[in-house]
Amino acid sequence: MPSHHFTVPPDAPTPPRRRFRRAVRRTVLLAGLAVAGCCGPPSALWVRAWFRDRPAPDDIPPGFADDASRLNLTKVTEVWPVPADPARAEDQLRDLLRRAQARNLPVSVAGARHSMGGHTIAPGGVVIDMLPFRALDLDADRNVLCAGAGARWADVIPFLDARGLSVAVMQSNSDFSVGGSLSVNCHGWQHDRPPVASTVESFRLMTADGTVRRCSRTENADLFSLALGGYGLFGVILDAELRVVPNERYTPVSEVLPTDRYVARHRELAGPDAGMVMGRLCVVPGGKTFLREALLTVWRRAPCGRAEIPALNPAAFAGLRRQVYRAQIGSDAGKEVRWRAETLVAGRLAGAYFSRNQLLSEGADVYRERNADRTDILHEYFVPPGQFEAFLARVREVVPRHGGDLLNVTVRTVAEDRDTALRYADRDLVAFVMLFNQSRDADSDARAAVMTRELIDAALGCGGRYYLPYRPHATREQFASAYPQAAAVFERKRHFDPAGVFRNQFFEAYGPR
DSSP states (O other), X not given: OOOEEOOOOOXXXXXXXXXXXXXXXXXXXXXXXXXXXXXXTTHHHHXXXXXXXXXXXXXXXXXXXXXXXXXXXXXXXXXXXXXXXXXXXXXXXXXXXXXXXXXXXXXXXESSOOOSSSTTOOTTSEEEEOTTOOOXXXXXXXXXXXXXXXXXXXXXXXXXXXXXXXXXXXXXXXXXXXXXXXXXXXXXXXXXXXXXXXXXXXXXXXXXXXXXXXEESSXXXXXXXXXTTSTTSSOEEEEXXXXXXXXXXXXXXXXXXXXGGHHHHHHHHOOTTEXXXXXXXXXXXXXXXXXXXXXXXEEEEOOOOXXXXXXXXXXXXXXXXXXXXXXXXXXXXXXXXXXXXXHHHHHHTTTOXXXXXXXXXOOGGGTOOOOTTEEEXXXXXXXXXXXXXXXXXXXXXXXXXXXXXXEEEEEEEEOOOOSOSSOSOSSOEEEEEEEEEEESSHHHHHHHXXXXXXXXXXXXXXXXXXXXXXXXXXXXXXXXXXXXXXXXXXXXXXXXXXXXXXXXXXXXXXXXX
8 A cells, every 4th residue: 555745844033924825815715625535426424413413411410420421320429629729629528538438438530530530420419510529730940730620621721821931741732631631540642742741740639538638759649549540449639730731833734544563554644743643543344444544643843932833723614624533434435435534634734834732722522422312432543563463353353343333443552650559550551542432321332342342452462451441241251350459558548548439330340359
């Protein structure tokens, strides 16, 4: 299969008015490409997607809690929003923990609730809603941001952008909360970076006895490694100090290539000037391209003065991009249209400039399933780079056999995590982030569970791991194989939380029995 390489022209100064005209022309061009991709011969796909894309109220009844899976509606005793004022919050939170222990109620911690396996829910318990706790403060001398756990990255990015700074490591979307990101120890598409724990200087944690402890690599170091990636089982992260980086200007280089060349080409393209790197795989079923063709994009640094960094503006044509994306559901032709449009647009972006903050600032809501009868479910698997193609060979067989409606596969790299106890990146790994669409019913979830277990076996067979924030479909044996340190982690939980105050559905599924 031929490789298409789009090069970047030399970086030369351009007058502001000409840059503006170029930006307008480029925007119009991209709009035309997107429209052509979805309104050409397969225009019926766009119409079909538009008619099927009918938002349903996601209102959660009083006395219940759910998460992003929309499959975990659970009766709880109370959903308690933490006060925004730090002094009031700590006093009232301490009282809440005492009341919960006195009544033998489990306590879980929730932010934006983007996990999908009940990680923020304890049945019959108290859910602490951290979203009001979102104060931001910058120590400019240290380049350290202090963020309340309830702050979303969508709050953080403009705050830092106004100061010429950016987030060092975060997910590819900005809807997530800081506390939630630390609790799952997220990673992103920042090049050659470990997970977010690597950027944490310290955080304040309220443990089950109401004590607030400052945790860092030198102070309460045990709790530091346990609570980061600890899924809210060790206490409530109140706020955190995060190292931040300069905002930068990037320009993309994209290449379409066969997957068996991906790892080698990634090493060649992602040199020291790479700021962010992302791959996507073709998900068009059948034929010779299903998970065999990749789009690799490297966002290279294009140094400039701060005034030349593109402004942080809303992403363009969100509605149009959504329709192209949602037209894939249950449609091979829709997946073909989306792949053709995406590779075409990538080729036309060579020479365009984007800020780091622009690339980080889009929310997942642009694409998410809104219909009452269906939902989008994420999977994520990590394998050593040398097992890239071996893992995909298994996926190509498993997904079609189970009829999985695979909408997207994003490829990222994650460097070794040396900070957390329940780590997934015990060495440098490649991450495959998969998005499936499925019906919101028990039978569909049960069928998805069978497929998921086979995909987990595929990752484990390649010396890899699976990521824990998603549906709890792994067997206990698979969990123990992927996370052999879990037994020691749960033993430390017993030490710090002897009454078992902090619990959730993830812990009920995989904790000690």
